Amino acid sequence: MSVFDGLKFRKVKSPIHDLDPRVKFIYVCVIFAIALIFWELIPLLILFLIQLPFVLLGKVQRQWLRSLRGAAFLAIIIFVTNFVFSFIGAGYRFTAESLESAFALTFRFVVLVESFSIFFLTTSPDNLSLALEQTRVPYEFCFAFTTAVRFVPVLANEAQTIMDAQKARGLELERGNFLKRIKNYIPILIPLIVSAIRRSLELAEAMESRAWGATKNRTNLYVLRMNKNDFILLAITTGILITAVYIRLFIPIPSVCELLEI
Amino acid sequence: MAIIETENLTYTYPGATNPSIRNVSIKIEKGEFVLITGPSGCGKTTLCRCFNGLIPHFYQGKLEGEVFVAGLKVDEHSIHELAKHVGLVFQNPENQLFALSVEKDVAFGLENLGVPRDEIRRRVDWAMKLTGIYHLKDRAPNELSGGQQQRVAIASVLAMKPEIIVLDEPTSFLDPLGAENIFKVIYELNRKFGITIILVEHRLDLTAKYADHIIIMDNGEILLDGETRSVLNSEKARLVGVGIPKATRLYQILKKDRVNLRSTIPLSSDEMAAMLEEVLKSK
Amino acid sequence: MIEVKNVYFTYPNGVEALKGVSLTIKDGEFVAIMGQNGAGKTTLVKHFNGLLKPTKGIVLVDGVDTRKVSVATLARKVGFVFQNPDHQLFSETVEDEISFALKNFRFEAETINKRVDWALNLLGLTRYKKTSPFMLSGGERKRVALASVLAWNPKILILDEPTIGQDYQQKEKLRHFILQLNAQKKTVIIVTHDVEFVAECNPRVILMSNGEIIADGEARKILTDPKIVTEASIVPPQITQIFIKLKNYGFPRDILDIYEAREAILNSLRKGFK
Numbered sequence: 001m002s003v004f005d006g007l008k009f010r011k012v013k014s015p016i017h018d019l020d021p022r023v024k025f026i027y028v029c030v031i032f033a034i035a036l037i038f039w040e041l042i043p044l045l046i047l048f049l050i051q052l053p054f055v056l057l058g059k060v061q062r063q064w065l066r067s068l069r070g071a072a073f074l075a076i077i078i079f080v081t082n083f084v085f086s087f088i089g090a091g092y093r094f095t096a097e098s099l100e101s102a103f104a105l106t107f108r109f110v111v112l113v114e115s116f117s118i119f120f121l122t123t124s125p126d127n128l129s130l131a132l133e134q135t136r137v138p139y140e141f142c143f144a145f146t147t148a149v150r151f152v153p154v155l156a157n158e159a160q161t162i163m164d165a166q167k168a169r170g171l172e173l174e175r176g177n178f179l180k181r182i183k184n185y186i187p188i189l190i191p192l193i194v195s196a197i198r199r200s201l202e203l204a205e206a207m208e209s210r211a212w213g214a215t216k217n218r219t220n221l222y223v224l225r226m227n228k229n230d231f232i233l234l235a236i237t238t239g240i241l242i243t244a245v246y247i248r249l250f251i252p253i254p255s256v257c258e259l260l261e262i
Numbered sequence: 263m264a265i266i267e268t269e270n271l272t273y274t275y276p277g278a279t280n281p282s283i284r285n286v287s288i289k290i291e292k293g294e295f296v297l298i299t300g301p302s303g304c305g306k307t308t309l310c311r312c313f314n315g316l317i318p319h320f321y322q323g324k325l326e327g328e329v330f331v332a333g334l335k336v337d338e339h340s341i342h343e344l345a346k347h348v349g350l351v352f353q354n355p356e357n358q359l360f361a362l363s364v365e366k367d368v369a370f371g372l373e374n375l376g377v378p379r380d381e382i383r384r385r386v387d388w389a390m391k392l393t394g395i396y397h398l399k400d401r402a403p404n405e406l407s408g409g410q411q412q413r414v415a416i417a418s419v420l421a422m423k424p425e426i427i428v429l430d431e432p433t434s435f436l437d438p439l440g441a442e443n444i445f446k447v448i449y450e451l452n453r454k455f456g457i458t459i460i461l462v463e464h465r466l467d468l469t470a471k472y473a474d475h476i477i478i479m480d481n482g483e484i485l486l487d488g489e490t491r492s493v494l495n496s497e498k499a500r501l502v503g504v505g506i507p508k509a510t511r512l513y514q515i516l517k518k519d520r521v522n523l524r525s526t527i528p529l530s531s532d533e534m535a536a537m538l539e540e541v542l543k544s545k
Numbered sequence: 546m547i548e549v550k551n552v553y554f555t556y557p558n559g560v561e562a563l564k565g566v567s568l569t570i571k572d573g574e575f576v577a578i579m580g581q582n583g584a585g586k587t588t589l590v591k592h593f594n595g596l597l598k599p600t601k602g603i604v605l606v607d608g609v610d611t612r613k614v615s616v617a618t619l620a621r622k623v624g625f626v627f628q629n630p631d632h633q634l635f636s637e638t639v640e641d642e643i644s645f646a647l648k649n650f651r652f653e654a655e656t657i658n659k660r661v662d663w664a665l666n667l668l669g670l671t672r673y674k675k676t677s678p679f680m681l682s683g684g685e686r687k688r689v690a691l692a693s694v695l696a697w698n699p700k701i702l703i704l705d706e707p708t709i710g711q712d713y714q715q716k717e718k719l720r721h722f723i724l725q726l727n728a729q730k731k732t733v734i735i736v737t738h739d740v741e742f743v744a745e746c747n748p749r750v751i752l753m754s755n756g757e758i759i760a761d762g763e764a765r766k767i768l769t770d771p772k773i774v775t776e777a778s779i780v781p782p783q784i785t786q787i788f789i790k791l792k793n794y795g796f797p798r799d800i801l802d803i804y805e806a807r808e809a810i811l812n813s814l815r816k817g818f819k
Contacts, residue, residue: 011400124362125362126361126362126363126366143360146360146361146362147360149362150359150360150361150362150402150403150404153404154356154404158632161627161629161632162632162633164591164596164627165625165627165632165633166633167596167616167617167620168594168596168616168620168624168625168627168694169620169633169645169646169649169693169694170617170620170621170646170649170650170697171617171645171649172615172617172649186635187633187635187645190635191631191632191633191634191635194631194634194635194679195631195632198631199357202352202354202357202358203357203358203360204320205316205320205352206350206352206357206358206360207360208316208319208320208341208342209314209316209341209345209349209350209419210345210370210371210374210418210419210422211341211342211345211346211371211374211375211422212342212374213342213374214342214343214345214374214375214376215374215375215376217376218373218374218376219372219373219376219377219378219379219382220373220379221365221366221369221372221373221379221382221383221386223379300712301712301713301714301715302682302683302684302710302711302712302715303682303683303684353710407582407583408582431710434709434710435709435710436582437581437582437738437778437779438738438740438779438780439581439778439779439780440582442780464710464711464712464713465741467741467783503713503714503717504712504713505712505713505716507783508741508782508783508784508803509783509784509787511803512784512787512803512806512807515803515807516807516810516811519807519811521810521811521814530783531783531784531786531787531790532790534787535786535787535790535791538787538791538810539790539791539794541814542791542794542813542814545814
């Protein structure tokens with residue numbers, strides 16, 4: 001669960017938070033693409049490092065570290081499997097190259113997690129939905145998205161209350177064999193579903209009462225406008241992309257092993 | 263014409279065999295503060311749904327008789343047209359807030375109506391200030407207390423500048439102080455801006471003092487309808503068991519004991535205390 | 546008997562809900578736990594049947610440390626009726642709903658039948674035995690939830706906000722019902738902010754504010770003390786409010802209901818005529 005905790009948005013005032021989510025999204029996609037075209041350790045390491053200023057500017061170090069920690073388990077699995085396979089591939093021999101490539105592939109994963117967590121940690125779901133709306137995604141879809149975000153904590157709370165209520169009537173979730181345990185959840189699922197249905201009916205009523213669907217030309221309290229920082233980020237992103245492609249195509253990349261002449 | 267007028271209104275939910283409200287004929291004047299009360303299941307909520315067109319447009323079912331709201335015949339106008347005249351606030355604050363911040367929620371109705379952006383801004387700020395939630399404008403609804411959430415719900419209908427606000431048991435999940443705050447906010451909207459308020463509520467102890475007009479329902483029918491003091495003083499009101507305010511009950515009992523109290527019927531502890539003070543001073 | 550000794554409780558999100566609470570509830574007592582929303586009332590009572598375990602301190606139910614036994618074991622003694630019946634109703638019929646807990650507690654089939662009928666009768670639900678609980682009205686669903694807990698006859702009964710959304714007559718019935726249960730020596734604990742309801746039953750009141758107990762005693766003493774009620778941000782009962790305003794006329798300080806009010810006023814007027 002800690003991976004998700006690391007992705008939870010918190011309101012902070014920072015230049016990164018103020019960026020247009022569309023631009024940030026392009027940035028994430030570019031980093032993503034670059035991470036996939038390299039398999040050497042050095043460029044992936046650089047890719048990891050050039051994102052650190054974003055984390056610091058966005059003041060999300062702590063949550064960002066938590067998301068990395070959450071991803072650590074998967075990273076270790078990736079490392080171990082890669083290492084074991086190259087170990088077997090090299091004829092059961094331990095080589096520095098296999099160690100390096102296992103590290104590189106692990107870093108590729110870390111870079112992906114890093115950029116996604118920067119995006120989600122610094123983009124409010126509200127802005128995200130606004131970005132979707134302005135990219136002509138139908139409003140119903142954007143509304144469904146924000147409403148889902150809004151009600152996740154509410155439903156989680158409700159599930160806890162229902163669980164408490166049934167436990168107070170002697171329900172023991174951990175009792176019995178596998179099938180019995182699944183059955184134990186029926187007294188929790190049914191009230192949860194019934195209440196979700198009731199809730200959605202009430203929501204629909206409230207939406208209707210607030211002029212839902214009155215006009216096709218819906219307006220919005222906020223519009224996203226690109227400002228200076230957004231253009232800067234766009235320029236940086238383009239720069240990174242061009243450099244990366246150029247390096248990939250024309251410059252041979254030394255491995256750490258070669259540099260250290262192992 | 264009164265701002266709300268119903269004539270022989272009878273409504274049956276789809277699939278139900280019996281009507282939920284029967285032969286309801288009421289008149290509500292512009293600027294009144296109206297209290298609707300009665301035992302659970304007496305049809306109060308159903309009646310509220312007729313005021314903004316949820317009945318018959320959303321619930322369908324069988325509607326007989328007529329409802330006029332702000333001069334519009336409800337079954338001939340859509341819910342969103344009526345939304346400009348009537349705002350509805352529901353019992354559970356949690357299920358009427360959809361946005362991730364308070365101000366977005368307050369703006370929701372205006373956005374749906376396609377109001378220009380700077381006008382939305384102005385009205386949203388106005389509504390948030392009036393309901394005392396301006397300082398919460400960037401908060402998410404689940405970071406708020408129930409009372410604050412309910413004030414957001416009121417602000418979000420208020421922003422649409424309706425002539426009428428209908429509140430269906432808005433405080434049943436709140437604690438007494440949270441409830442008191444809501445009542446004060448709507449009372450101010452009523453007195454300062456002349457917005458017609460229709461409040462559905464069980465706890466007359468807390469609310470009778472605000473109302474000019476009270477409607478008591480039972481079993482889908484109107485049982486009593488009139489000026490608050492005289493209705494609550496009537497024998498019929500006591501017998502139906504809606505919980506007459508304690509201050510009013512005490513007045514009735516003391517009157518029977520021939521205590522020389524003034525003839526205005528008190529609705530609150532303040533009024534009762536003032537009356538008693540008169541008698542105690544003159545003794 | 547419930548003993549709470551210097552209990553602290555902090556939720557996983559860091560909210561400190563109880564800050565050093567100590568109290569003892571004896572068998573057969575009728576207690577109302579009052580205070581604003583967020584004062585820690587529900588958190589406290591969830592410790593009584595082990596749904597929550599203290600972060601620090603100790604809770605004993607009949608001498609048993611709640612940390613050492615399961616909720617199911619404690620639940621046999623401590624019945625807990627939640628605020629919203631819809632958070633627990635799930636069965637096809639009212640009968641099944643009421644027998645749910647009895648089956649969990651492994652009562653024998655014959656006993657279950659007897660208990661179900663008894664509980665249905667107690668709450669006037671017999672005619673709904675084969676009805677789906679989802680077809681019932683709000684007030685009736687609340688009664689089914691109550692019956693489903695009373696069915697196993699727990700020694701201690703906890704009701705969380707039983708008056709919320711209830712109309713005047715439903716409250717009156719509930720009040721009589723609670724008093725009747727209490728008269729049969731059942732310990733009844735209600736969590737509520739309904740002062741008028743409490744004023745009419747005059748139980749022992751435990752007043753909470755900000756995770757602490759700020760007053761503990763007879764309702765008559767606590768609800769009529771202007772200083773205490775202000776501190777807990779609750780509103781005194783309407784009758785009491787009248788006498789708080791008339792404090793300069795020498796009335797007794799602890800008037801809760803209409804009949805006491807009448808006595809006091811008539812007495813004072815009679816004195817005046819002498």
